[in-house]
Amino acid sequence: MFQLTPDEWTAIQLSLRIALVATLVALPFGIAVAWLLARKDFWGKALLDGIVHLPLVLPPVVTGYLLLISFGRRGPVGSFLHDSFGIVFSFRWTGAALACGVMAFPLLVRAIRLSFEAIDRKLEAAAATLGASPLKVFATVTLPLALPGVIAGMVLAFAKALGEFGATITFVSNIPGETQTISAAIYTYANVPGGDAAAGRLVLVAIVLSLAALIVSEWFARRAGMRYHGE
Amino acid sequence: MLAVDIRKALGAFSIAAAFEMEGGSTALFGPSGSGKTSLVSMIAGLLKPDSGRIVLDDNVLFDSAKGLNVPPHRRRIGYVFQEGRLFPHMNVRSNLDYGRRMSGLPASEAAFARVVDMLGIAHLLDRRPGALSGGERQRVAIGRALLMQPRLLLLDEPLASLDSRRKAEILPYLVRLRDEARIPMIYVSHNAGEVVQIANRVVRLDDGRVVETLDAREFSRTPRDALA
Numbered sequence: 001m002f003q004l005t006p007d008e009w010t011a012i013q014l015s016l017r018i019a020l021v022a023t024l025v026a027l028p029f030g031i032a033v034a035w036l037l038a039r040k041d042f043w044g045k046a047l048l049d050g051i052v053h054l055p056l057v058l059p060p061v062v063t064g065y066l067l068l069i070s071f072g073r074r075g076p077v078g079s080f081l082h083d084s085f086g087i088v089f090s091f092r093w094t095g096a097a098l099a100c101g102v103m104a105f106p107l108l109v110r111a112i113r114l115s116f117e118a119i120d121r122k123l124e125a126a127a128a129t130l131g132a133s134p135l136k137v138f139a140t141v142t143l144p145l146a147l148p149g150v151i152a153g154m155v156l157a158f159a160k161a162l163g164e165f166g167a168t169i170t171f172v173s174n175i176p177g178e179t180q181t182i183s184a185a186i187y188t189y190a191n192v193p194g195g196d197a198a199a200g201r202l203v204l205v206a207i208v209l210s211l212a213a214l215i216v217s218e219w220f221a222r223r224a225g226m227r228y229h230g231e
Numbered sequence: 232m233l234a235v236d237i238r239k240a241l242g243a244f245s246i247a248a249a250f251e252m253e254g255g256s257t258a259l260f261g262p263s264g265s266g267k268t269s270l271v272s273m274i275a276g277l278l279k280p281d282s283g284r285i286v287l288d289d290n291v292l293f294d295s296a297k298g299l300n301v302p303p304h305r306r307r308i309g310y311v312f313q314e315g316r317l318f319p320h321m322n323v324r325s326n327l328d329y330g331r332r333m334s335g336l337p338a339s340e341a342a343f344a345r346v347v348d349m350l351g352i353a354h355l356l357d358r359r360p361g362a363l364s365g366g367e368r369q370r371v372a373i374g375r376a377l378l379m380q381p382r383l384l385l386l387d388e389p390l391a392s393l394d395s396r397r398k399a400e401i402l403p404y405l406v407r408l409r410d411e412a413r414i415p416m417i418y419v420s421h422n423a424g425e426v427v428q429i430a431n432r433v434v435r436l437d438d439g440r441v442v443e444t445l446d447a448r449e450f451s452r453t454p455r456d457a458l459a
Contacts, residue, residue: 125277126316128303130379131334136304140333144320 004201010177011185012205018093018181019161022101023154026108030153031143034112055167056106064170067099071171095172096179100161108157115149116142148221155217159210182206233383233415237273237283237293246270246439249283256409256416258426260450261436267419268313270436271385274417275310276303287382307334309376309384309414313391315368317360323371324356330379346374349411350404366397370404377412384412387419398425405429427451 004012036042037049055063071078072090081087089095119142127137143150165183172179174188186202189195236249246266250257259267272278273293274285282295287308292301309330317326327347331338347353350370360368369389376384389405390398402425409416409429418429426433426447433450435442445453 122312122314122316123318125303126310126312127318127329127333129275129277129306129308129310130330130375131304131307132329133304133333136333140329141318 002201002204004205005198007176008185008198008202008205011180011182011202014093014096014177014179015162015181015183016209018097018100019158021094021097022104022161023108023158025097026101026105026157027150027154030105030108030112030157031150034109034116035138035142037109038113038116052109053106055103060103060164060166061170063102064099064167067095067102067167067171071095071098089172091172091175091179093172093178096168096181097161099167099171100164103164103167104157104160107160108153111149111153111156112146115146115152118149119145151220152217155213155220159213162209162213163206182209232286232288233274233417234284234286235270235274237270237280237285239269239273239278239280241269244439248436248439248441250434250441250444252415252417252432252434254413254415255431256418256429258430258433258447258450259417259419259436260423260426260430260433261421261442263421265421265436266439267421267436268387271310271387271417271419274383275308275385276301276306277310304333307379307382309379309381311369311372311376311384311386311389313388315360315365315372315392317363317368317371317375319360322357322359323352323363326360326371327356327374327378330375334379336380342380343378346377349407350374364397365393366400369393369401373404373408377408377414381414384408384414384416385419386416388421390420390422390425402428423450 033048033052037045037052068090069075071081073079073082073088078089081089087094089098123145124137124141127141128134132140163183164181165187168179168181169184169187174180174184180188182202182205186199186206189199189202232251232253234251237246239246244264244266246269248266248270259270261267269278273280276292279300280293280295283293284291284295285293287306291297291299292306293299318329321329327343347356350373352367352370352374355363355367355371360371363371373386373389386405390401393401405418406428418426420426427450430447430450432444432446434444
């Protein structure tokens with residue numbers, strides 16, 4: 001009875017790929033922005049903070065539309081990327097990953113920033129007196145100590161990317177096999193007569209994937225906590 | 232040789248201190264709040280003086296007139312903090328080895344073994360700092376600072392966070408350190424008893440100013456209540 005059709009499998013695989021790519025590509029940017037916000041004072045910091053958090057409070061349709069007019073084939077960024085590097089986002093799975101990455105970005109930055117702020121800066125000072133340059137201090141002390149927060153942020157971002165709907169469908173539409181993620185597929189099945197069984201199966205898959213992500217993140221966080229405070 | 236002559240305003244409190252030291256161990260002695268920790272932080276490069284000069288062995292570390300300020304990681308000054316500050320995510324061995332790795336020094340089993348042996352921490356190497364007692368932690372912190380082969384060692388009240396039994400446990404290691412390591416030491420303390428045991432010379436600080444500089448024998452003859 002619980003037999004997934006090839007179309008449903010495609011949507012699941014696509015969702016996982018999009019969420020994974022979105023999370024991994026967003027990670028270095030997320031770490032950099034979180035570090036800037038946690039450690040530096042600069043002109044325009046409040047503005048940067050605001051822009052990073054905007055996707056969290058804006059209607060997802062608005063974020064998707066903004067992506068469409070800037071990263072679309074005729075948008076300023078989109079046409080530049082296409083002409084110079086041959087990179088196309090519109091109506092491709094890469095565009096879905098971009099939309100998911102943007103939507104997940106605030107969650108990623110928040111979690112990492114909090115863990116940076118929780119680090120005892122005296123440890124970084126100690127590392128500096130031992131000969132570590134600022135970059136080495138970051139790589140050997142700051143980042144390892146922030147690891148539980150980084151992992152928590154990645155899992156949150158992954159879960160958010162997995163479920164993203166509004167911005168994705170606005171930016172790259174709902175094309176089976178290219179941009180139709182689990183959420184978009186459920187939306188489609190829910191709107192066609194007799195699609196209830198398929199929608200139900202995908203709903204179950206979405207619940208299982210989300211639960212698994214939470215359990216994995218909890219396990220990582222616990223392991224990391226043990227590393228830092230245990231024997 | 233270390234020559235310090237700096238000024239620094241910290242809110243309502245200000246430091247204006249000048250002193251010089253040759254090798255051996257010099258104590259910075261004074262009541263809490265007299266500016267001892269701020270002074271060693273400036274020598275280490277963790278705190279920037281408002282003006283003045285810090286020179287170590289013909290090497291200018293700070294000179295406000297020339298706009299010169301060598302960052303802490305290029306000063307090669309070992310710093311043992313009051314609270315140890317061991318890296319919680321590394322075991323004792325990695326903590327000890329950290330300064331050598333970051334300073335790009337070649338690995339030396341012999342130097343490592345000598346320091347580990349001198350401090351009696353061989354049985355702790357695979358543990359994490361979270362599993363150490365306060366006294367063990369301070370011994371590892373001393374070893375960590377020593378193994379980076381510093382040109383100068385700053386010990387900022389390394390016994391202050393310990394109870395009297397632990398203090399008595401570490402004091403002999405500090406005396407050995409002074410006699411065996413042959414690294415100039417600055418020992419910060421408000422405890423005259425410790426200072427007498429460890430220092431050759433004493434720089435007395437009060438309210439951010441150097442009150443007097445005397446050798447350890449003179450210091451030990453000074454009535455304690457005159458120092459309080």
